Amino acid sequence: MHPEGPERPGRVQHHGPACRFGVKEQRELSVRQNREVTNLRGELSEVRIGESCGIFAVYGSPDAARLTYLALFALQHRGQESAGIVVSDGEKIRSRKGLGLLGEVVTPADFGSLPGHLAAGHVRYSTTGSNKPQNIQPLVLEYSRGLFAVAHNGNLVNAKELRQKCEARGSIFQTSTDSEIVVHLLARPENLGLECPLARCLAELRGAYSFVFMTRDSVIAARDPHGFRPLAMGRLGDAVVFASETCAFDLIGATYERDVEPGEIVRVTASGMESQRIDNADGARVSHCIFEHVYFARPDSVVFGETVHDVRVRLGRRLATDSPAEADVVIPVPDSGRSGALGYARQSSIPLERGFIRNHYVGRTFIMPAEDPRGESVEIKLNAVRNVVSEKRIVVVDDSIIRGTTSRRRFQLLRDAGAREIHVRIGAPPCRFPCFYGIDFPSKGELIAASRSVEDIRAFLGVDSLGYQTVEGLVSAVAHPDDYCAACFTGDYPEPVTENVGKLALENPALGSD
Numbered sequence: 243m244h245p246e247g248p249e250r251p252g253r254v255q256h257h258g259p260a261c262r263f264g265v266k267e268q269r270e271l272s273v274r275q276n277r278e279v280t281n282l283r284g285e286l287s288e289v290r291i292g293e294s295c296g297i298f299a300v301y302g303s304p305d306a307a308r309l310t311y312l313a314l315f316a317l318q319h320r321g322q323e324s325a326g327i328v329v330s331d332g333e334k335i336r337s338r339k340g341l342g343l344l345g346e347v348v349t350p351a352d353f354g355s356l357p358g359h360l361a362a363g364h365v366r367y368s369t370t371g372s373n374k375p376q377n378i379q380p381l382v383l384e385y386s387r388g389l390f391a392v393a394h395n396g397n398l399v400n401a402k403e404l405r406q407k408c409e410a411r412g413s414i415f416q417t418s419t420d421s422e423i424v425v426h427l428l429a430r431p432e433n434l435g436l437e438c439p440l441a442r443c444l445a446e447l448r449g450a451y452s453f454v455f456m457t458r459d460s461v462i463a464a465r466d467p468h469g470f471r472p473l474a475m476g477r478l479g480d481a482v483v484f485a486s487e488t489c490a491f492d493l494i495g496a497t498y499e500r501d502v503e504p505g506e507i508v509r510v511t512a513s514g515m516e517s518q519r520i521d522n523a524d525g526a527r528v529s530h531c532i533f534e535h536v537y538f539a540r541p542d543s544v545v546f547g548e549t550v551h552d553v554r555v556r557l558g559r560r561l562a563t564d565s566p567a568e569a570d571v572v573i574p575v576p577d578s579g580r581s582g583a584l585g586y587a588r589q590s591s592i593p594l595e596r597g598f599i600r601n602h603y604v605g606r607t608f609i610m611p612a613e614d615p616r617g618e619s620v621e622i623k624l625n626a627v628r629n630v631v632s633e634k635r636i637v638v639v640d641d642s643i644i645r646g647t648t649s650r651r652r653f654q655l656l657r658d659a660g661a662r663e664i665h666v667r668i669g670a671p672p673c674r675f676p677c678f679y680g681i682d683f684p685s686k687g688e689l690i691a692a693s694r695s696v697e698d699i700r701a702f703l704g705v706d707s708l709g710y711q712t713v714e715g716l717v718s719a720v721a722h723p724d725d726y727c728a729a730c731f732t733g734d735y736p737e738p739v740t741e742n743v744g745k746l747a748l749e750n751p752a753l754g755s756d
C-alpha cells in the first residue's frame with residue numbers, strides 16, 4: 243500500500259499556504275460573518291489548555307469541500323490558530339489555508355474553486371512549531387511519487403532525532419512542525435520501491451499521531467499504536483469519512499461506523515477500502531488520552547467508543563460519592579463542567595442550578611481597559627447569578643484546575659454575589675505532570691497541583707472546601723480503564739520521552755517570525 247503518483251525524482255517540495263484573506267479583506271467580511279466569528283471566539287474563550295488539532299477527510303463525495311468545511315466547523319474547539327482544506331478532483335490538488343478561525347479562512351464562496359471528490363481538512367492549535375503560515379495544515383508536499391497532503395493531530399516524541407537523521411541525508415524541511423517528517427521518510431530511496439512504505443515509515447515515529455493523508459486519488463487515515471488521539475471513521479452514502487470526533491459526522495449527516503484502530507492504516511481509493519497494520523503496532527499498550535473525556539472532546543462526541551457526556555456524568559456521580567458536601571445548590575463552571583455537575587446533582591440529590599452566565603460575545607477584538615485597581619485581571623467571560631447564589635451553600639463543579647488563577651477569579655465572583663459557602667469539586671485528579679503527546683499543558687512549574695497540597699490550593703482559591711476526583715474514580719468512569727493514558731495525573735508515561743519536545747523544539751532560532 244502506498245500513495246500513488248508519477249515517478250519523478252526530486253526533493254520534497256512544500257506547496258505553501260495561500261492565505262485567503264489579508265488584513266484588508268478580513269475587515270471586509272460581511273457583518274454577519276463577523277458576528278458569527280465573534281460568537282465563536284466567545285464560545286472558545288473558555289479554552290484554557292491548548293488542544294492539539296482537529297482533522298477530517300472524505301473520499302467519494304462530489305461535495306467534498308463543503309463537507310470538510312462543515313466538519314471542521316464542528317471540530318473548531320480542537321484548534322483555533324489556523325485552518326485549511328485541500329481538495330482533489332483526481333487530477334489537481336487545490337487548497338485554501340490561513341491563520342485564524344475557519345470562518346476567517348474559508349467561506350462558502352470558495353467552494354466553487356475547490357472542485358473534487360476527495361478532501362482533507364485541519365484546524366490547528368500548535369503543539370510543535372509556532373503559529374506561522376508555513377506550518378498551517380494540511381501540509382501539501384511533493385516528492386517523487388507525487389503530491390501528498392498531511393493533516394496531523396498529536397505530537398511525536400522523537401521528532402528531533404528523526405528530523406536530524408533526515409537532514410543528514412539531504413532533506414530540506416520547509417516547516418517547523420513534526421508532521422512534515424513523515425513525507426521525508428516516504429521520500430527515502432529505500433522506501434520508494436516498497437509496496438507499503440507508510441507501514442514502515444510510521445513505525446519509525448514515536449508518540450501520538452492521528453493522521454489523514456490525501457494524494458490525488460486516495461485518502462489514507464492512520465493512528466499510532468497507542469491510540470492516544472481519537473480518529474473515527476464513518477459513511478455518508480457511498481462516501482467514506484474520517485474525523486477526530488463524531489460531532490463532525492453529526493453535522494454532515496454521516497453515520498459513525500468505527501474507530502480507526504490503534505496501529506491501523508486505512509486507505510480508500512476507487513478500488514475500495516484496505517486496512518493494514520503499522521509495522522511495529524502489535525504489542526503496544528493501548529493508551530487513549532483520558533483528558534479527551536475530561537475536557538477536550540465535545541460532550542456530544544463518541545470518543546474511544548463512549549459518549550463523552552456519559553463519561554462526564556459518571557465522573558460527577560463518583561465525585562459526589564467520594565467527596566460529598568452539605569449544600570443547597572450544585573452549579574457548573576460553563577461549559578466543560580456541565581455534564582459533571584449534572585452527575586453530581588443526580589447522585590447527591592442537590593438541585594442543579596445555573597449560577598454562572600457566560601458572555602457569548604467576547605470576541606478577540608475585545609481589549610481589556612487599563613489595569614484593574616486591584617491589579618488583577620477582570621473576569622469578563624462569566625458572571626454570577628446573584629439570586630441563585632446569594633446566601634446559599636454552593637457546590638461548584640469544574641473539570642480540572644491547571645494554574646488556578648482563572649478558577650480563583652471565578653469563585654470570587656460567587657463570593658461577591660453573596661455565596662455563604664463555596665465547595666469546589668473537580669472532575670479530574672490534580673494535574674501534576676506535563677503532557678508530551680499533543681496537549682499544550684503548561685510546564686510542571688505552572689501546574690498548581692505539581693507543587694502545592696490540596697489544602698494549599700483550597701486556600702489559594704479562597705473556598706471553603708476542595709475535593710478532587712481520585713485516579714481510581716477517574717478510570718472507573720470509562721469502560722476499559724487499562725486502555726487509557728493518565729500520565730498528567732500519575733506521571734506514568736506510556737511512551738518514554740527522551741528529547742526536548744517543547745512547542746519550539748524544531749524551530750530554527752535564526753529565523754525571525756513572519
Ligand code: SF4
Nearest residue numbers: 531533677727729730
Ligand atoms: S498525559 Fe494527560 S493529556 Fe497527555 S495524553 Fe496522557 S492523559 Fe492525555
